[in-house]
Amino acid sequence: MSGTVPRLSPATVEVPHRPDTVRILHLGPGAFHRAHQAVFTEDAGGGWGICGVTQRSPAVVDQLRPQDCLFTVVERSRTTTSCRVVGTIRDVLFARAEPERLRAYFTDPKVRIVSLTVTEKGYRPDSGVIGQLVAGLEARRATSEAPITVLSCDNLTGNGTVVRSRVLEACARLPHGDSLASWITDHVRFPGTMVDRIVPATTDADRAEVRSVLGVTDEAAVVGEPFRQWVIEDDFAAGRPAWETVGAQLTDDVAPYEAVKLRVLNATHSLLAYRGALAGYDTIAEAVADPVLAEEAAEFMEHDVLPTLVVPDDVDIAAYRRRVLERFANPALRHRTTQVAMDGSQKLPLRLLGTVRDRLAVGEVPIRAVRAVAAWMVYVAVGRDRDGRPLPLDDPLADRLRAAAGGAGQPHAIVDGLLSVREVFGEDLPDHAALRAALVEAVADIAAPVR
Template identity: 85%
Template sequence: MAAGGGPVTGTVPRLSPTTVDVAHRPDTVRILHLGPGAFHRAHQAVFTEDAGGDWGICGVTQRSPAVVDQLRPQDCLFTVLERSHTATSCRVVGTIRDVLFARSEPERLRTRFTDPEVRIVSLTVTEKGYHPDSGVITQLVDGLAARRATSGAPVTVLSCDNLTGNGNVVRSRVLDACARLPHGDALAAWVADHVRFPSTMVDRIVPATTDADRAEVRAALGVADEAVVVGEPFRQWVIEDDFAAGRPAWEAVGAQLTTDVAPYEAVKLRMLNGTHSLLAYRGALAGYDTIAEAVADPALADEAVKLMEHDVLPTLTVPDDVDITAYRKQVLERFANPALRHRTTQVAMDGSQKLPLRLLGTIRDRLAAGAMPVRAVRAVAAWMVYVAVGADRHGRPLPLDDPLAERLRAAAGAADAPRVIVDGLLSVGEVFGEDLPDHAALRAALVESVAELLARVADVR
C-alpha cells in the first residue's frame, strides 16, 4: 500500500521504502549480478526473494547508467507488473540492495568482487555479451583476479542467458582470457580450484516496459516507479547444482536443481525460442506489431505447430519429467497472451546471435538425418528478408538491432533478388559456419522461401 513521504515525481511520490511496504529486504549482498535489466529483475530477483534468506543482490550495469538512474533513487526497489490473459497484479521486489555503473565506479565494483560475502556472480548479458573480447568477460576476469589477490574466497559464476551450455561457455571464455594475460596460468589454476560454472536454463517472457505500464503501476500503487518490469505468470529455472559457496534455496520456490541441464535447455531453445523467432520475423513482415497478433494468424500458428512437431521434436531427447505434448500447447498459449504486448521487433533483435542457437541446430540435425526442415528453413528465410528489405508489407520500417547490422545489410545486397540475398547472408560465417553454405539443397530451399516472402511483401505494398 502507498504511504506518505518520500521523493516526489510531479504530484506522485517516488517508490521507496517510505512509500510502500516491502515484504523482504536482505541485509547482506551475496550475489553480484552483471546485467540487471528487465529479465533479471523479473526472473532471478523474484526467485531469490521468494527463496528468502540473506541473499541480497548488487546489480552491475555496463553500457549505460540508465538502470542505476532508475533504481538508485528508489533504494533499488522496483515493481513487477504481472500480466495474464485475464488479470494484472503488481508486486514490489526488494532483493536488489545496491546497483552500480561499472564504467564510472570501478573501485566499487572491485570491492564487490573481492568481498568474501559475495558467493555468486551471475550474468544476464544476452548472447552477444559472451563474445571473447566483450567488456563483460574482461570485467569478470579482472574481478576474479582481484578476488584471488585479496580474499581468495571461492565463488560461483552463474550464467542465466540463452546459450547452449552457458556455464561451459563462460568458463571457456574466462580461461581463454586468462591465457592471454602475462601471468594468466596462475589465475587459471586458481579459477579451476575455486570457481564453479554451473549451467542454467531460464524462461519467462518479459516484454519491454512502456509508459502505459508505468502509468498502470502509478494508478495501482499510488507511487511513481521508473524501474517497472513486465512479465507473464509463467516462470521456469533449471539449474545445474554445482556451487562453490552456497546458494539460496531456489528449489523450494519452483526452481529445478539437476545434474544435467542440457536436455531441458534444448527443449526450450529449439521449441520455445525457435518458435518465438519464427513468429517474430514472419509476423513482423506480415505487419503484426505483437507476438500475440502473429500467433492469432491461423497460417502462422500452423507454421509454429509444424515447426515444433515436424522439425524440432525429432532432434530432442526429452527429459522424463517433461510432457512434451503439454509443453508444445503451453508455448502457443503463452505466446497468445495479448496482455503482454510483446513486440515482434523486440524478439527479432540480435538475430545473428540467436539464430545459431534457436534454429540452425535444428536445421543441422534434420539435414544430417536426411530430412529438410521446411518450417525452420522458412523462419531463417524470414530473417533474411527482414534484414534485406527492412520494412513490413505496409512499408513501415523494421529496425535491424543487431551487433552485425551493417555487415548483414551489406551482405544481403539487392533487396529484390532472392539468390543474391541468400548467397550473401549465407556467407556470414559467424552465423552459418562453414557447413551450411555448402549444402546445395538447403541453399535452394532458402532461395525458394525468400522469393515467396518477397513476393508477399511486394504484392501488398
C-alpha cells in the first residue's frame, strides 16, 4: 500500500535525541503507552530508553522493528493536527518467541523500572503477565539482585497495590516462594499511578496523513488528543526519569486523583459508549453531540458520582467535569463507541459499580449510574443498535455473558441473568432488591428502541 513511499527510519526522518541505554522494560507497548508514557519519558530526557515487550501477538514487533522502533504520534485537536516522531523506544521483543532476551532485560541491573499497560484483564490471577513478572523478578534475584520498580499504568483502583498483591499471590504458589516474596518485599517497589489521554485506534486514514505530512510510511503511528495527565506515587527503588519536569505530578497519594478519573471520566466514557452504540452512533463525539445523552452524562457526574468523591484540593471538579465532555466532543479523534465498549466485564466493576455501591450504602439508588449499567446489559443481550447493525462483544467473558443474558429475553430475565455473573457484580449487588428493580425498568426503557 505504501508504493514508493519509504518506511519511517533514522535514514528517512530527522530523529530526536535517542537514549543509548534501556532502563525501562515496558510490558504492553500498545497505542496508549506510545502516546503517553513514551512521550513523557522522551520529553524528560536523561537517557531512559525503553524496551517494549508484546504479550499476545508479534504485531507491534512487526510494526516497530523495521523502523528502528521509531513511531509517529499524531495529535488531533478540533482545529489542528500535528505529527511528531518519538524515539525513546530502543528495542522491542515478543515474549513468547524471545524468552531469553526478555530474561536478559529482567536481570540487567541497568533496567530500573518494569512498567505495564496491559489493560484491566491483564491483572486477572491467571494472567500470563503476572507469571512473566514473577519469573523475571525471580531471575533478577538469582543474578544481580538489583532493586527495581514495577509501575502499573492501567486503569485500576489501587493499581500498584493490585499488581503487588497478584505478584505475591503467585509467589505463594511456587516451591520456595516465601523466600522470593521476602526478596520482592525488600527490593521491589510498586507505586500507584493515574494516567489519562484519549488514544483511539489508528486508522488507514491516520497512516495516510503521516505519509502526506512526513513523506514516510509509518506502520506504528498512534493518535492522541492534546490533553495528557500522569499522577505518580513517588516511591521508586532505583531512580526514575524526571517526569515532573514535563508535566507529570508526583504525589504521596494517588488514590483521590485515581477515583476522580475512574468515576468521572472513565465511567462517563462507558456510559456514552454503550448508550451511544445502541443509539447508532459510531463515535463518542457523535454520542455526546446528542443533547439527551450529553445531559444524561452531565447529570450522572453531578448527581451520582460527585457525592462519592473526596476531591483533591488542587482539582477544580466543576471545571474537570466540563473539560471531560469537551474532550469527548472532539470530532477529530473519531474514538469509536465500540472500542470504548470493549471488556465491559472488566471495566464496570472499576468504573461504575463503586459509585453504585457507595450510593446504595447511603440509601440512594443512583438512577443514571443504573442506566449506564443497564445500557451495558442491553448491549450484551441484544447485540445490535437501533438500526439493526450488529455490535461486537469483545470481552474475555463473552461466552459467559451471552449465556447469562439468555438471548435478549424479557428485561427481568436479562437483569437476573447478568447479575448472576459474580465476577462482575460480586456477592452483594445481585441481592439488592431496589437495584434490581431499577435495572429492570432501565433495561426495558433502553432496549425498547433496539428490539
